[in-house]
Amino acid sequence: MENDEPQSPDPSQDNSQTIRAQIEVIPCKICGDKSSGVHYGVITCEGCKGFFRRSQSSSVQYSCSRQSNCPIDRASRNRCQSCRLKKCVAQGMSRNAVKFGRMSKRQRDSLFAEVERHRQQQRLQCNSVLEPQTLPAYRPGKEPREQSSHLIPTLPPAYPYSVEPKLPGCPPEVHPYLECCIGEAQAPDLACRVSHRRSESNSPTVGRGFDSTRSTPEAILNMPCSEMGFRSFDPESLFFGYPTSLHIEELCASIVRSHRETTHYHPEELQTLRWKVFSRVEIHAYQSKSVDEMWQHCAVRLTDAVQYVVEFAKRIPGFRQLCQNDQITLLKSGSMEVVLVRMSRMFNMENNTVFFDGKFAGTELFKSLACSDLIAAVFDFAHNLCALRLTEQQMAVFSALVLINADRLYLEDRERVQRVSRDVKLALSHILHRDNQESLLLKLYQRVPVLKSLCAQHIEKLRWFRQLYPLTVHSLFPPLYKELFGFDTDIQTLATH
Numbered sequence: 001m002e003n004d005e006p007q008s009p010d011p012s013q014d015n016s017q018t019i020r021a022q023i024e025v026i027p028c029k030i031c032g033d034k035s036s037g038v039h040y041g042v043i044t045c046e047g048c049k050g051f052f053r054r055s056q057s058s059s060v061q062y063s064c065s066r067q068s069n070c071p072i073d074r075a076s077r078n079r080c081q082s083c084r085l086k087k088c089v090a091q092g093m094s095r096n097a098v099k100f101g102r103m104s105k106r107q108r109d110s111l112f113a114e115v116e117r118h119r120q121q122q123r124l125q126c127n128s129v130l131e132p133q134t135l136p137a138y139r140p141g142k143e144p145r146e147q148s149s150h151l152i153p154t155l156p157p158a159y160p161y162s163v164e165p166k167l168p169g170c171p172p173e174v175h176p177y178l179e180c181c182i183g184e185a186q187a188p189d190l191a192c193r194v195s196h197r198r199s200e201s202n203s204p205t206v207g208r209g210f211d212s213t214r215s216t217p218e219a220i221l222n223m224p225c226s227e228m229g230f231r232s233f234d235p236e237s238l239f240f241g242y243p244t245s246l247h248i249e250e251l252c253a254s255i256v257r258s259h260r261e262t263t264h265y266h267p268e269e270l271q272t273l274r275w276k277v278f279s280r281v282e283i284h285a286y287q288s289k290s291v292d293e294m295w296q297h298c299a300v301r302l303t304d305a306v307q308y309v310v311e312f313a314k315r316i317p318g319f320r321q322l323c324q325n326d327q328i329t330l331l332k333s334g335s336m337e338v339v340l341v342r343m344s345r346m347f348n349m350e351n352n353t354v355f356f357d358g359k360f361a362g363t364e365l366f367k368s369l370a371c372s373d374l375i376a377a378v379f380d381f382a383h384n385l386c387a388l389r390l391t392e393q394q395m396a397v398f399s400a401l402v403l404i405n406a407d408r409l410y411l412e413d414r415e416r417v418q419r420v421s422r423d424v425k426l427a428l429s430h431i432l433h434r435d436n437q438e439s440l441l442l443k444l445y446q447r448v449p450v451l452k453s454l455c456a457q458h459i460e461k462l463r464w465f466r467q468l469y470p471l472t473v474h475s476l477f478p479p480l481y482k483e484l485f486g487f488d489t490d491i492q493t494l495a496t497h
């Protein structure tokens, strides 16, 4: 695995030495240590480069013993491998990052602008009486936009030379989360909350997908996505005309790549893990957990999976061109559905088990959730989808179709979502036609309402659980989880209800 330097710019166009020297002014995007160049698509230090390389071996599996939101900086980076890896992925590191041929002028300008910002900052720090001569590795709060909020750690300014794109049709807004991130930078466990009320938010609808009217994790979406390393498919070129079959081919390829890059386990790895099943003793240990302990555990797992889906969404051509509110609306209502679609990859039909916490588990393991009906329904869904034996490509495009759903409530620019959705639908038809499996189309469309109902059941259970254990939800559930499921409740509210 020696593709550590897959992204050094083309020397024929740019003086790569100069660029590398410039890049090194920018600290490692993962831990803030001194960077040594672009590794796996992101500016990182040698330590994080090596860590990411090791993490890509199929035998490696990390889990966080806390709440999956550990701060990662130079001093703490070795404390939690799970959170470190998550940050790597969130920042856009990918083992598939390949050499890019040319840096566009925009990319170069943007890179230089970032370098310049860092230079200026360093000069300021050196002049400061309070912080004489310190060149601190990582200064959260000094640069709020560079700060992953821990709300959705997948929202980084990320690499590809982030001049924040002006989203057409969406007026620039003041982002309160910036202040919030500055204020809370030293306590990253606290969620940065944005109470961003929208006009519809007076009548939140419960039970139909997620409540998309609550706080908005703009931070995630603000940044360009990390799809450098390949010529990306440009959805804008489609908006004014009919897509050609070449466009659709490219769209398929792009979605498939996005899927591949944002799934933690690859098909071959899952295949080799199939023999790992929980022993009776292990099953008993899970069953003996208290209800709230098991819920918290699953909430963390689920949030992990959602974060990968957020990253997938950001890499779907056309998604980032939607306005932020619509991106958030689609994620709030669709990311859980995609998690369920993806779960079918991890299902073993031979013994009705699903991959969980490193091994394969049957429904009985989840007894202490006290949701056997929902667990049975989730297993049933995974089983039925698994029975369709989708290829990874088919699943990728189906996942995109589930996410880019123009029928969601509260979309601001529904027409724009419709255009992207139309293309994704064409992509799905195209891929099934190509595979000579057109009969799958109807079967897949028929799964969509089932997904919706599973998510509604999830929400219902969550409300029940929150009534029983408000403090567990308030203090121990991952911020992103609460945000997605519309649990913005603060402690005062809990006290008065």
Ligand code: 6QP
Pocket (backbone or CB within 6 Å): 295, 297, 298, 299, 301, 302, 305, 339, 340, 342, 343, 346, 354, 355, 356, 357, 366, 369, 371, 374, 375, 378, 379, 461
């Ligand atoms: C990614 C997991 C297999 C149950 C749990 C989808 C849950 O746990 C609940 N929901 C849930 C959890 C996960 C999920 O997708 C998984 O493949 C991640 N997890 S998981 C896996 C499984 F059968 O925890 O690893 C949905 C909660 Cl939090 C409350 C009540 C009922 C639930 F199902």
